[in-house]
Amino acid sequence: MNQTSDNTNPYPTSPVMPEMFEGNKTIQFSCHKGIGCFNACCKSIDISLTPYDIVRLKNRLAITSSEFLEHFTFPFEMEMNSIAGVKLKPVENGTACQFMTIDGCSVYEDRPTACRYYPVALLSLRRQDEYVDRNAYALVKEDHCLGHLEPRSLTIDEYRAEQGIEPYDEASRGWRQLILKKKSSGPSIGKPSKRSLQLFFMACYDIDRFREFALSDSFNMLYDISDKERATWTSDDVLMQFGFRFLRQVLFGEETIKMSEDALLVRRKQVQDSRMRLELEAAAIKAQHEDDLVDED
Numbered sequence: 001m002n003q004t005s006d007n008t009n010p011y012p013t014s015p016v017m018p019e020m021f022e023g024n025k026t027i028q029f030s031c032h033k034g035i036g037c038f039n040a041c042c043k044s045i046d047i048s049l050t051p052y053d054i055v056r057l058k059n060r061l062a063i064t065s066s067e068f069l070e071h072f073t074f075p076f077e078m079e080m081n082s083i084a085g086v087k088l089k090p091v092e093n094g095t096a097c098q099f100m101t102i103d104g105c106s107v108y109e110d111r112p113t114a115c116r117y118y119p120v121a122l123l124s125l126r127r128q129d130e131y132v133d134r135n136a137y138a139l140v141k142e143d144h145c146l147g148h149l150e151p152r153s154l155t156i157d158e159y160r161a162e163q164g165i166e167p168y169d170e171a172s173r174g175w176r177q178l179i180l181k182k183k184s185s186g187p188s189i190g191k192p193s194k195r196s197l198q199l200f201f202m203a204c205y206d207i208d209r210f211r212e213f214a215l216s217d218s219f220n221m222l223y224d225i226s227d228k229e230r231a232t233w234t235s236d237d238v239l240m241q242f243g244f245r246f247l248r249q250v251l252f253g254e255e256t257i258k259m260s261e262d263a264l265l266v267r268r269k270q271v272q273d274s275r276m277r278l279e280l281e282a283a284a285i286k287a288q289h290e291d292d293l294v295d296e297d
């Protein structure tokens, strides 16, 4: 059905169906080499990447996360004045994916989450009073995609299993929760500082640079982390999960990473110094005010 003529769709120009589904919803879909529209969906891309997508792709290409970001992505703002996301950059002066070949996807085994899900869209939901997110799904129907006409029925859960999505969703769950928490906490948390936004970008998307940062002397002086835990950070997956924890601490004050005694002493001293400075400033203002009153008399 042409979506633009569907009166029940409140978003008439969007190919995303307005209904939300659970995993047991049966869909009719099949995509295979030889279908008339083969590669059509990769010729004009708008694909957001998860942190795990980047890890899988940069490891497949045997390059660093910084190199991957530079050559294959561009950043975008997920919310006004807020956290950044990363999208796949198409070929120069075009709209097609850089990984598309006439035989299909050249990184198929490590293709991003959004490519695996298509034509299903994941909607992560979280109520303000809940810590865990819940998944719901929508269906995307685009005119060029003939997969919806293929005679194959399966549930969304079966489709997710077939496409190997579960490990992808599991690895990036902490990242989704950070975004949902930021969205649902709204102005009460306030606008994150530029520094914390930079940390968000590095810890989520530039894992190799985050590793250098987390293994640096200054980080070591700030946090009380055992050598045993530090040794596990050779694994991108383990470090990525630590990064999400670190960001919850930096962005939302959820202190799960112990600070070193020295760092705590320095912090206490900074708080004391700043309190003393404020008291001195207040005393100076009061004295000036009293002098002014005497002069007026």
Ligand code: SF4
Residues within 6 Å of the ligand: 041, 042, 045, 047, 097, 098, 099, 100, 101, 104, 105, 106, 107, 108, 111, 112, 115
């Ligand atoms: S990564 Fe592969 S599946 Fe995804 S848009 Fe690119 S070519 Fe298509």
Ligand code: SF4
Residues within 6 Å of the ligand: 030, 031, 032, 035, 037, 038, 039, 040, 041, 042, 118, 144, 145, 146, 147, 148
């Ligand atoms: S059936 Fe849909 S997903 Fe598969 S190649 Fe065609 S447009 Fe892409």
